[in-house]
Structure formats: C-alpha cells, structure tokens
Amino acid sequence: MRRTVAEHRAAVAGLLRWSSGYDAARPVVLPLTEALGRTLTEDVRAPVSLPPFDNSQMDGYAVHADDLGAPSALTVAEAIPAGSVPPPLAPGTAAPIMTGAMLPEGAAAVVPIEEADPAQFYTGAQHASGTPSVDLPHGIGSGRFVRRAGSDIAAGDVAVRAGTQLGPAQLGLLAACGVGEVPVRERFRVLLLSTGDEVAEPGTDLAPGTIYDANSTLLEAALLEAGAHVTRHRLLGDDPAVLRGALAAAPAGSTHLVLSTGGISQGAYEVVKQALVGSSVEFSSVAMQPGGPQAHGTLSGIPFLGFPGNPVSALVSFEMFLRPALHRLTGAPAPRLELDAVLVEDVRSPEGKHQVRRGLYRDGSVMLVGGPDSHLLHALATSNCLVHLPVDVTARAAGESVRLTLIGPVPSDPFAVEDVLVTEQVTIG
Structure with a gap:
C-alpha cells in the first residue's frame, strides 16, 4: 500500500x-515530586494567595503611613525577621525588616537599607546601649518595595489549567500555593x-x-x-x-x-x-x-x-x-517548533518523496549535516533539526527557504563545530 x-x-x-x-x-494523583512532564487533567486552584500576606521586597526599614512625608529621625523599633509575626508599628518609628518578612500593621512602605542613614542595621549591643534612630530620605511613596498579599495570585483563582504540561515553573507555583499532589494523565x-x-x-x-x-x-x-x-x-x-x-x-x-x-x-x-x-x-x-x-x-x-x-x-x-x-x-510531549530557514547550500530530493534531511539551524539559516542515507547516525547526533523537502520539491538552491522542525537546542555557533564539517561518514551536502 x-x-x-x-x-x-x-x-x-x-x-x-x-x-x-x-x-x-x-486521572492519576501524584505528588509534585513525581509530576514533572505530566499533563494536568483538571484545573488546580490556589488554596492560598501569593503572597499570603503583605511583605517586604527588600532588606530595609518598614515605615509607618504617618511618616511618609517630610524626613525625620525615626526611632528604630524591634527588627522583623522573615517567618515572624511582628507587632504593630507605631508612628515615629521604623522597624528593620528583612526580605520576605511580614509587614507590620501600620507600615505603608519599605526603605532599602542602603538609602538609610546609617546605611547598615544596628547591632544588638547598640540597641542595648541606647535608643538608636535612623534618618530616611524625602518622598517615600506609599507601597514602595511592598509586595501586597495576592498580587501574584489570589486564593481561589486558577493556578494551572487542565491540559498544561507541568514543568519546573508550574510545579514551583503549585508548591508555593501549598499544593502537595495533582491529578495528571x-x-x-x-x-x-x-x-x-x-x-x-x-x-x-x-x-x-x-x-x-x-x-x-x-x-x-x-x-x-x-x-x-x-x-x-x-x-x-x-x-x-x-x-x-x-x-x-x-x-x-x-x-x-x-x-x-x-x-x-x-x-x-x-x-x-x-x-x-x-x-x-x-x-x-x-x-x-x-x-x-x-x-x-x-x-x-x-x-x-x-x-x-x-x-x-x-x-x-x-x-x-x-x-x-x-x-x-x-497532551505530551509538546509540539515541536516548526519554522522557515534559509539554506546555506544547494540540495536535491528524489521526485515523489518527502525527503527529511538532518541539519544545524542558527540565526535563520540551516546547514545540512550528512547525506540522505538512513545509516548516518553521527550526522543525526550532530543535528538540531529535520529539514523538509516535500514531494513536489526536487531541488532547493542556497539562499532559498525550507521548512524545518527543531529537535534539539540551537548551539551558539554550530557552523564553527569542526566535528560536523568532515568525517568519512558525515559530509556536508
């Protein structure tokens, strides 16, 4: 036939x-650690918001809403490390806050430590010996360097849709939302x-x-x-x-x-x-x-x-x-990327057949690797694309366009790879 x-x-x-x-x-329900590359069978909604609370984008000082106007010397309050629940911030004070730490009630902005004077946090000994203060710059805008709760995704919203092939980014999002297992095909x-x-x-x-x-x-x-x-x-x-x-x-x-x-x-x-x-x-x-x-x-x-x-x-x-x-x-694997590229050499194809040649693609051009023979495995291993010459095409000249399918990564400079250029079994053209 x-x-x-x-x-x-x-x-x-x-x-x-x-x-x-x-x-x-x-569906098959799997832990996230086993779900890489698998395809979701249903939407997964975020059980919590991301971020789950207002937090600091920088290491710096949390500033009260009443102190955002004219700069002044603010009393340094208790430091806020990540993972802690801070007490409310009083007007006239600024709390040292670490990246990712929960913003205290009353705080409206964060000033990076390098913009403060002094530009480093006080030590515990300095706190014990007195009441340190910090000078902050003019024009602190409300919300500056604050990550608002739900600014990435709100609780209840769809985090990853059904039919998605799960890669590192999707699995990372689900983990950040607290999802431990997912239904996959x-x-x-x-x-x-x-x-x-x-x-x-x-x-x-x-x-x-x-x-x-x-x-x-x-x-x-x-x-x-x-x-x-x-x-x-x-x-x-x-x-x-x-x-x-x-x-x-x-x-x-x-x-x-x-x-x-x-x-x-x-x-x-x-x-x-x-x-x-x-x-x-x-x-x-x-x-x-x-x-x-x-x-x-x-x-x-x-x-x-x-x-x-x-x-x-x-x-x-x-x-x-x-x-x-x-x-x-x-739903897996994802479709191969198909695109057009310019030949760097002439090529011929037998009449009445869809010829599939191997090639190296880069920057809009493709160089053929090896001949059409089906035993040239080394040529295949040094290729990153399949070059298509349809049944109605018997020849293409250098400079003409061909359709190709990417099957591997694009090297930074494949035309400089000496191993591709000549062996007894792999020849260009």
Whole structure:
C-alpha cells in the first residue's frame, strides 16, 4: 500500500485514538515530586494567595503611613525577621525588616537599607546601649518595595489549567500555593521490540557480521522524553515463531502500543512481515525518505507500529508519525517548533518523496549535516533539526527557504563545530 506522509500520520493518530484503550480523562494523583512532564487533567486552584500576606521586597526599614512625608529621625523599633509575626508599628518609628518578612500593621512602605542613614542595621549591643534612630530620605511613596498579599495570585483563582504540561515553573507555583499532589494523565505505555539476527546488545563483544543495537536505546529515549512509559523487550532474532510468542505475551489492558523496529521492508528475511502474515497489520510504503517502509494495525486488540530498522529511519518515523499522535492523544510531549530557514547550500530530493534531511539551524539559516542515507547516525547526533523537502520539491538552491522542525537546542555557533564539517561518514551536502 502506498501512502503520503499526511495519510500515514492520520492513520497512526487514528490507531492510537481508537484502539489503544488510553483514556486521557482518567486521572492519576501524584505528588509534585513525581509530576514533572505530566499533563494536568483538571484545573488546580490556589488554596492560598501569593503572597499570603503583605511583605517586604527588600532588606530595609518598614515605615509607618504617618511618616511618609517630610524626613525625620525615626526611632528604630524591634527588627522583623522573615517567618515572624511582628507587632504593630507605631508612628515615629521604623522597624528593620528583612526580605520576605511580614509587614507590620501600620507600615505603608519599605526603605532599602542602603538609602538609610546609617546605611547598615544596628547591632544588638547598640540597641542595648541606647535608643538608636535612623534618618530616611524625602518622598517615600506609599507601597514602595511592598509586595501586597495576592498580587501574584489570589486564593481561589486558577493556578494551572487542565491540559498544561507541568514543568519546573508550574510545579514551583503549585508548591508555593501549598499544593502537595495533582491529578495528571496516566502515562502512555509502550512495549518496545527490536529485531534482527545481526544486532547485539551494547557493552557485549561484537561478533563478525553483527552490529550493536542502537534502535532500542534511541527509541526508548525518544519515548521517555515524550512522557511515555517504556517496557524494553530483549533483542529478538529473525525467527517468526519467537516474535509471535513475544507479541502474544504483550499484556492486554496494560500496554497501549507495541512498537517494533526492523523486519518490515522488502528483504528475504523480514521477520515482522513473516510473523504477522494473516494478521490485521498493514505494511505500507510511505512516500518519505528515509523511513518509507511502515507497518500499523492491531494485535489481539493492542495497537502495533513497525518502524524501519535503520536508526535514522526509526527516529524520523517517530518524529513524523508517533510523536504527533502522542501529543494529540495525551497532551505530551509538546509540539515541536516548526519554522522557515534559509539554506546555506544547494540540495536535491528524489521526485515523489518527502525527503527529511538532518541539519544545524542558527540565526535563520540551516546547514545540512550528512547525506540522505538512513545509516548516518553521527550526522543525526550532530543535528538540531529535520529539514523538509516535500514531494513536489526536487531541488532547493542556497539562499532559498525550507521548512524545518527543531529537535534539539540551537548551539551558539554550530557552523564553527569542526566535528560536523568532515568525517568519512558525515559530509556536508
């Protein structure tokens, strides 16, 4: 079956939506310490105001409302440390107050210590030896350096809305409001399989004719970054019966997706194709390079996706098809940033295919990294974007605009990175 990129993206999104059994409305209540990256299922309101009381923005002197006019020598009152409840402030006095400390009743402003005379607080011994005073400047405005109660958020207001993916700022706000746990969407659970007699576990001895398995680590990391829970199966060889056994053992009800890599192309030993003969799984050819071979369907009611075996093809497939579907279904991960950039070199693309090249983006320009081949993993690792050349584009010249998807941070000067410029496997252009 021949598909466009858009058609297969819609097919994957529909498969997950209608067959995965994932319920975005079903909450899991977690402590804040476990909620990073999770998506809220309902609005969370602030149980207290922030700040909860009027407090000082500076280390300085709290000044009574009656003393805001002409400057005068004010008697220094008892100091107010943060965390204490101060007595009311009497007119004619100024209380040393620390940043974040509660403003005493009667106080209307705070004068920073560096604007006072003397410009340092009296010691305990100086207080004990007499009645110290402080001179404050002219024109002290009411409310100066005072954080009013509720000026950030009032009690009862929505602190974080449903559907928000919780990051450090949102979790910090909830903690400041006194919220200890939150209702979030459950994690999308994926069983990850990698096939092939030629692959070996990283860290083991490499036999002649074999390669290390990169796909399991690559896709597990991508799925974890996308907020999914991943169960990683041991490596599977090219025995269809063994693969069928592993697929049959997938726990129904606790697995939302089975994802495999390899064994779906046109070779003589395509184990996934052989194992799934007669099943509902469709094997498609998507008009995309790399990542043309794709598989999708259900096995015993569990959604199944098959990605190509080359590492770059596997990650491009994830970014183009599975990541957007996870966002639509679960709210996580956040969508990738897409933008236009100017090519710094000429590029060609095969007719009738959506080519996805790897590149380095900075300051409105993009430099291609490596060629179009799907084995150039080093080129992928040194890239920060995917460059799109749609099916109706066979060439773009330097200086022309292309659409790209950011998949990594933008370096301060990627064009000066010597490692990118030349190796035997990674060439520019």
